[in-house]
Structures are given as C-alpha cells and as structure tokens.
Amino acid sequence: MTGSHSGVLAHASLALAAILRREITKFLRQTGRLVSAVVRPTLWLVVFSAGFQNVLGVSITPPYENYITYDVYMAPGLIGMVLLFQGMQSSLALVFDREVGTLRLLLTAPLPRWYLLLCKLAAGTLLGVAQAYAFLLVALAFGVDLPRWGWISVLPALALGGFSLAALGLLLSVYVRRLENFAGTMNFVIFPAFFFSTALYPLWKLRESGSEWIAWAARVNPFTHVVEMIRFALYGQFSALSTGLTLLFGVLAFGLAVRGYDPQSGVLGRAPRDE
Amino acid sequence: MTAPVPVIAIDGLTKSYGKVRALDGVSLSLEPGRFTALLGPNGAGKSTLFQILTGLFVADSGSVRVLGADLAADPTAALARLGIVFQQPSLDLDLTVEQNLAYHAGLHGIGGRRRRDAIEEALALFGQSETRRQRVRTLSGGNRRKIEMARALMSAPALLLLDEPTQGLDPASRRDLVLHVSRLVRERDLGVLWATHIVSEVEAADRVVVLHRGRVIEDGAPADVVARSGASTLEGAFLALTQGRAA
Incomplete structure (x- = not known):
C-alpha cells in the first residue's frame, strides 16, 4: 500500500471489492439461504393475506390514495422482513467467521477497522437489496398491486433500510459470542421487531383496538420506520421522519459496533485469550 | 557500522486478565533475515503476545513498533509490514x-x-x-x-509472525514447513518470529527466546542457551528453564 492519497483510495476500493466478492460468492453457494429469503415472506404474503384479506379493513391513509387490499399493505412490511433477516444473517456470518478464525484475517488487514466493518455492511446491504427485489418479483407474480415506478423509487429506501438493519446485525455480533447463542438472540430481536411494528397492521388500528402500549412500542420501534420509509418510497413519496430515524438508528448502531470491535475501547479487547 | 533497523521493537508489554498476568514486561527486538523462535510451554503468554502484536488485543502498557511504525498510533502502517499465520486455521x-x-x-x-x-x-x-x-x-x-x-x-512483509503453525501436523509436514520458512529467511531477508512449545522444530533457529509465565527468561543463540543452562540439548535447556522455575 502506498502512502499517497490515490494509493490509499485504490487500496480501500480493492478491499471493498474483495469483501463484496467473498460475501456474494458465499451467498450464491448457499442455495438454502437464497430460497428461504424468498419463501419466508412469500408464505406470509400468501397465508396471511388470504386469511386476513376480509378481516382487516385498511382505510385510506398516506401514502395510499385509494382503498388497498391487505396484501398491498403487507408488502412493505415483508420487504422489511427480508432486510431484517439479511441483517441477522450477516451477524450470524460474522459470529461464524469469528469461531472459525477467518474474522482475524479481516481485522488484521492494514486498513482502519471502521472501514473494514463498513465494507462488511455494504456487502450485507447489497445482498439485502437484491433479496428484496427478488421478493418484489414474487409479489408481482402473486398479483400484489404495487406501482411499477415504485420499483425504482424504493431503491434508496431499501439501501438505507438494509444498511441500518445490517448495522444492527453488526452490533449484535459484538455481544453474541458463540454460535449456539445465536438462535435465541435472533428470536429475541426478529419477533419483537416484526410484531411490534407497522408491518402487519397500521398504528391507528392498534390504537383503535385499545392496545395503546403496543402502539407506543411500535412507534418507537426502529423497524416500524424502516417499513414506513419503504411504504412511502414505493409510492414515490418521502417520509422525512422515518428516513431520518432509520438513518439515525443505522449510524448509531454502526458507531456502537465499531466501538465494540475496537480493541482499545471495546469488549473484544477484554476477551479471554482464546478469542 | 550501524545496527540494522529492527523489524519489530517490543518494549515493556504487560497484559492482565483480571488477576492473571499473562504478559509481564516483555521486551524484544528482532532483526531482518533472522529466524527467531519464541519457545514457551502452554499458558506462557505466547498467544497473548501474538494477539497484541497483530492488533487484535491492546496491551495494558508498553509499546510495539514495526519498522518504526507504532502499532497503537498507526496500526495500518504497522500491520502493512506484517505477515501473520494464526494458531487457529483462518482459511475459508x-x-x-x-x-x-x-x-x-x-x-x-x-x-x-x-x-x-x-x-x-x-x-x-x-x-x-x-x-x-x-x-x-x-x-x-x-x-x-x-x-x-x-x-x-x-x-511482501518484513516480518512473518507464526503462532504455533505446526499444530496438528504430522512430523514430516512439520519439518517441511520449518525448512521452507528457514529458506525464506535467507532468500528474502525476512524476519521470522515462530512461536511454539515443540523444541525440536526450532533447533536450527538463529535465536531462541524463552517465554515463561509472561516473562522473557532466556534469550540468545541456541548453542548459548544450551551452554548457559548446563544441559546437553536445547530441549534439556528448555525443560530446565521452565520446569525448574515452575517448581
């Protein structure tokens, strides 16, 4: 690596490309992961929307301008679910890398650690966005009526949502020390994040049913804001509140994860000698 | 004639895990083109030292400089000059x-x-x-x-760090690896720090550093270490140094 500015940039780009290539190669080899990434939300879409289509009435609230069917309401939440699972998968992969020793290789590379972790996040975000589009294709095949131009306008929201949820995964990987602890942690994160959010029902519906505390939990849940940001973006609209909070959450989670991975100040530096 | 710039200069490293002092004032300076063996029984502090040298852990006190670059202040410059073979396999x-x-x-x-x-x-x-x-x-x-x-x-590192690289290998593979690395030291003017507890694989090293209970208790050419210990072999010297002190 040269010390010049262009040399540092070239080094940083090569490292990013290497990390992206590795993550994509590994993802494409894991066909089960690829299939489950699409099948999981599809099951929710088919089963839930069939069951609740006539039970839940969804009134006209922004960004919707007409009455919508329940499958249309659910779609942004399920896209959020795809991103959330990808974030957890990234975290699981990091814990696995730590157990098998490959994480050391990354952490001893001659680049700032925050940058190496940012590259990991970029890889997780890219995979999340690709899976979200794969699910959008499935939703289209099942006749979910989403605006076609929404496919383009939703891209920045998918990227930001993917980044923030991958950052959450990165943060979790600091504290989840062993693979066997991971299943419990995932359930502890994924289910509350998904159910206490607007993925399945709008906030006003929760309030209407008298579940004030659940409505409050959903309002402060960062996943709600990821879902709402995506919902608005699918209709070419911008939710400043949800976008701002998603960005804030992502940056905060990333900052805390970088601190956790810093041997000077983080928990990893205090680990026992087998780490 | 000026002395060669050390590929790594370790000064007064200490590291504790709670009440256990894993490293206790370790100082060491390595030259290019030399095969240095870091000998120590299990639990001597070799892995802790390697984790600090590779920036994975931070020492409680002391400093590490790789070709003049301070590992704490400028880790990217220091790490760029290191080649690392971890004790635990790290291939995907x-x-x-x-x-x-x-x-x-x-x-x-x-x-x-x-x-x-x-x-x-x-x-x-x-x-x-x-x-x-x-x-x-x-x-x-x-x-x-x-x-x-x-x-x-x-x-193209200036220093190759190897933490028990022959762990789990059969004797023929072990000998093969040692010969390979010894040849590289001569051909490339490479500095090597090879940590192990298997004395036989480093008998041909240029220098032997014995680490025991977190402290450097012997440092010198293998023949000198043997002579100072009064033993007839390097293995005998190592046992006398570590078991004698463990008693």
Whole structure:
C-alpha cells in the first residue's frame, strides 16, 4: 500500500471489492439461504393475506390514495422482513467467521477497522437489496398491486433500510459470542421487531383496538420506520421522519459496533485469550 | 557500522486478565533475515503476545513498533509490514485456494496483474500451484498450512509472525514447513518470529527466546542457551528453564 492519497483510495476500493466478492460468492453457494429469503415472506404474503384479506379493513391513509387490499399493505412490511433477516444473517456470518478464525484475517488487514466493518455492511446491504427485489418479483407474480415506478423509487429506501438493519446485525455480533447463542438472540430481536411494528397492521388500528402500549412500542420501534420509509418510497413519496430515524438508528448502531470491535475501547479487547 | 533497523521493537508489554498476568514486561527486538523462535510451554503468554502484536488485543502498557511504525498510533502502517499465520486455521473452507488468496490480496491493496502474479508466486513457493482451483475443504492439514503461509507472504512483509503453525501436523509436514520458512529467511531477508512449545522444530533457529509465565527468561543463540543452562540439548535447556522455575 502506498502512502499517497490515490494509493490509499485504490487500496480501500480493492478491499471493498474483495469483501463484496467473498460475501456474494458465499451467498450464491448457499442455495438454502437464497430460497428461504424468498419463501419466508412469500408464505406470509400468501397465508396471511388470504386469511386476513376480509378481516382487516385498511382505510385510506398516506401514502395510499385509494382503498388497498391487505396484501398491498403487507408488502412493505415483508420487504422489511427480508432486510431484517439479511441483517441477522450477516451477524450470524460474522459470529461464524469469528469461531472459525477467518474474522482475524479481516481485522488484521492494514486498513482502519471502521472501514473494514463498513465494507462488511455494504456487502450485507447489497445482498439485502437484491433479496428484496427478488421478493418484489414474487409479489408481482402473486398479483400484489404495487406501482411499477415504485420499483425504482424504493431503491434508496431499501439501501438505507438494509444498511441500518445490517448495522444492527453488526452490533449484535459484538455481544453474541458463540454460535449456539445465536438462535435465541435472533428470536429475541426478529419477533419483537416484526410484531411490534407497522408491518402487519397500521398504528391507528392498534390504537383503535385499545392496545395503546403496543402502539407506543411500535412507534418507537426502529423497524416500524424502516417499513414506513419503504411504504412511502414505493409510492414515490418521502417520509422525512422515518428516513431520518432509520438513518439515525443505522449510524448509531454502526458507531456502537465499531466501538465494540475496537480493541482499545471495546469488549473484544477484554476477551479471554482464546478469542 | 550501524545496527540494522529492527523489524519489530517490543518494549515493556504487560497484559492482565483480571488477576492473571499473562504478559509481564516483555521486551524484544528482532532483526531482518533472522529466524527467531519464541519457545514457551502452554499458558506462557505466547498467544497473548501474538494477539497484541497483530492488533487484535491492546496491551495494558508498553509499546510495539514495526519498522518504526507504532502499532497503537498507526496500526495500518504497522500491520502493512506484517505477515501473520494464526494458531487457529483462518482459511475459508468453502472457497477455493485462489479465492482465499484473492480475498487476502484485496485486503492488502493488491489488485489486477499484481494480484495474479502474487498468487502464482506464493503458490509456487510452497509447491501448491496444483491446488489453486480446489476448495480448501478438500486439502490436507499440511497443505492448508502451506496455503496460509503463502498467503501471509503475498504482501511482501518484513516480518512473518507464526503462532504455533505446526499444530496438528504430522512430523514430516512439520519439518517441511520449518525448512521452507528457514529458506525464506535467507532468500528474502525476512524476519521470522515462530512461536511454539515443540523444541525440536526450532533447533536450527538463529535465536531462541524463552517465554515463561509472561516473562522473557532466556534469550540468545541456541548453542548459548544450551551452554548457559548446563544441559546437553536445547530441549534439556528448555525443560530446565521452565520446569525448574515452575517448581
């Protein structure tokens, strides 16, 4: 690596490309992961929307301008679910890398650690966005009526949502020390994040049913804001509140994860000698 | 005549885990073109020292400079001059040999034609060109270790750190690796720090440093270490130094 500015940039780009290539190669080899990434939300879409289509009435609230069917309401939440699972998968992969020793290789590379972790996040975000589009294709095949131009306008929201949820995964990987602890942690994160959010029902519906505390939990849940940001973006609209909070959450989670991975100040530096 | 610039200068390193003092004022300076063996029984502090030298852990006090670059103040400059072979295998078993090496090349800023050349040269150096397209999972333990050494040398480091690199290998593979690394020391003016508790594999080292209970208790050429201990072999000297003190 040269010390010049262009040399540092070239080094940083090569490292990013290497990390992206590795993550994509590994993802494409894991066909089960690829299939489950699409099948999981599809099951929710088919089963839930069939069951609740006539039970839940969804009134006209922004960004919707007409009455919508329940499958249309659910779609942004399920896209959020795809991103959330990808974030957890990234975290699981990091814990696995730590157990098998490959994480050391990354952490001893001659680049700032925050940058190496940012590259990991970029890889997780890219995979999340690709899976979200794969699910959008499935939703289209099942006749979910989403605006076609929404496919383009939703891209920045998918990227930001993917980044923030991958950052959450990165943060979790600091504290989840062993693979066997991971299943419990995932359930502890994924289910509350998904159910206490607007993925399945709008906030006003929760309030209407008298579940004030659940409505409050959903309002402060960062996943709600990821879902709402995506919902608005699918209709070419911008939710400043949800976008701002998603960005804030992502940056905060990333900052805390970088601190956790810093041997000077983080928990990893205090680990026992087998780490 | 001026003394050669040390490839690594370790000064007064201490590290504790709670009440256990893993390193207790370790100071060491290594020159280029020398094979230095870091001998110590299990639990002597070798792995802790390596984790600090590679920036994975931070010492409670003391400093590490790699070719003048302070590891704490300028870790990227210091790490750029190190080649590391970890005690625990660190190859991605699901990727091919070439993919593993390409990943490492990217992390070290080696791309394009240079990357292709570096991969070819590294594999040829350890006689592993044939394994290039094989998944690492299909390789023997000895060949995996050779790939890890080849990988560590791709960035042309000034110092090669090896933490118990022969762990789990049969005697023939062990001897093979030691010979390979010894040759590289001469040919490339490479500094080597080889940590182990197996005395027989480092009898031909230029220098032996004995670490025991977190402290350097002996440091010198193997013949001098043997002579000072009163034993007839390096193994005898090592046992006298570590078991005698353990009593």
